[in-house]
Amino acid sequence: MNQGYFSYPMPVNEPVLQYAPGSPERAALKKVLAELKSAETEIPMYIGGKQVETGDRVAIHPPHEKDHTLGYFHAGTEHHVHEAIDAAMQAHATWSNTSWEQRAAVFLKAADLLATKYRYYINAATMLGQSKNAYQAEIDSACELIDFLKFNVHFLSEIYKQQPISSTGMHNRTEWRALEGFVLAVTPFNFTAIAGNLPCSAAMCGNVVVWKPANTQVYSAQMIMRVLVEAGLPAGVINLVYVDGPTLGKVCLSHRDFGGVHFTGSTGVFNTMWKTIGENIGLYKSYPRIVGETGGKDFVIAHKTADVDTVVTALARGAFEFQGQKCSAASRAYLPSNIAEEVKTKLVATIKKMKMGSVEDFSNFINAIIDERSFDKIKGYIDNIENDPNATILAGGNCDKTNGYFIEPTVIETKDPKSVTMCDEIFGPVLTVYTYDAEQFEETLELLDSTSPYALTGAIIARDRRAIEVATDKLRNSAGNFYINDKPTGAVVGQQPFGGARASGTNDKAGSMINLYRWLSARTVKETFSPAVNFEYPFMS
Incomplete structure (x- = not known):
């Protein structure tokens, strides 16, 4: 029987460790990585407090190292x-x-x-x-x-x-x-x-x-x-x-x-x-x-007053962190004609700096796609660009599943704002960019809103407060999480409650x-x- 009213005050968000070279957390994590890799774990189901093993063992392999076995789970x-x-x-x-x-x-x-x-x-x-x-x-x-x-x-x-x-x-x-x-x-x-x-x-x-x-x-x-x-x-x-x-x-x-x-x-x-x-x-x-x-088909729209480096960073991180396998990942971008070329040039240069490989090499920004089925699906979208006269691959596009399911960060430029890769949820490291007339901002907002059935996340990047206000209003139902001068990913518990409407x-x-x-x-x-x-x-x- 309760004998008092107990208090659970608002907590603070858990501090994020950085794993920088020489840090204790980096050494501790590397030690545990080696420990888990050195053993094959038997993974039971948990039913009614009991660990249930069925004998129908399914192997678990790291997506970036297909030949290694982490363990087996018992299928029910x-x-x-x-x-x-x-x-x-x-x-x-x-x-x-x-x-x-x-x-x-x-x-x-x-x-x-x-x-x-x-x-x-x-x-x-x-x-x-x-x-x-x-x-x-x-x-x-x-x-x-x-x-x-x-x-x-x-x-x-x-x-x-x-x-x-x-x-x-x-x-x-x-x-x-x-x-x-x-x-x-x-x-x-x-x-x-x-x-x-x-x-x-x-x-x-x-x-x-x-x-x-x-x-x-x-x-x-x-x-x-x-x-x-x-x-x-x-x-x-x-x-x-x-x-x-x-x-x-x-x-x-x-x-x-x-x-x-x-x-x-x-x-x-x-x-x-x-x-x-x-x-x-x-x-x-x-x-x-x-x-x-x-699902989501998340957008970034830049205004003609947007800072170029802010746009580039929002796209690089928003589209390619965790290989774009986030329902909130930036998947389509609308660039104003006055800064589009500079943004594309800097984005391509940024992508060239991204290393890809195993998670055990902490210098890698890009790792593997989750499994072969996802790899094949994403690769199919990239391969089909060859048959699209309105689309060009600006960066990446190479795919290799010899040792793991690796797909390079890929940027597609399209002249068709309703092309397949501007509309479909690809769920991989593929970003499609479209250049619009810098003086047609409000018309482009309407285009953006009508392109996708999803409404999960999106971002407006601009210095002009009037442009921010217009975008916030016109895109009111286009995203459940809306970001101003930031990437459309990274919601934090207690700060940005997460979720979208429409097909999201x-x-x-x-x-x-x-x-x-x-x-x-x-x-x-x-x-x-x-x-x-x-x-x-x-x-x-």
């Missing part, structure tokens, strides 16, 4: 999904009634473990399994995941404080309940922090979860699960399974206790899930919550209260101290 079947749901529902009553301070303690301890004991392990697992360089792994798998856990505890404590007013003779209160069923978390390969946040944010609210990570992210996902178990997460609250999408959907989306889905992935998969949920709506105990962050998702803003509300079901309680004892009202006299 339909039977294991049923087991995960059963385990979740068995844990539901106890976990949903566990006091808030006890639930909060689990996730705050997990954040502390990630910041200390496991910091280099979660970073190294992300680097090796997903081919992220040291800095990209640090800001993702360490800092952002720590921030999600700490800030969500604070945000949820603020939600719990929100209570209605009470008139004389009564007391009104709101209970913020967990959903009745289980939450399905489906997480992507590209951000370890997202993979951890999707199940944890729902669980923090008292829900129980079935969690399916992308196969290409299992290596770091199991590290997150190890941290949660060590932090004291009770058995069955989060159940980690490795199954294919159709099997998962068949079982979970037709289950009576399906309470909601927390999803990050492709727009097509999310649309299919939503359709299936709609077709099955009569099966469920309650209407499920559907939360998704999907439900815009439920991870890293804010907005997302947590989706995993809560409110109950209003009215208690009357002096109950009425006669049905008659005064007006009847």
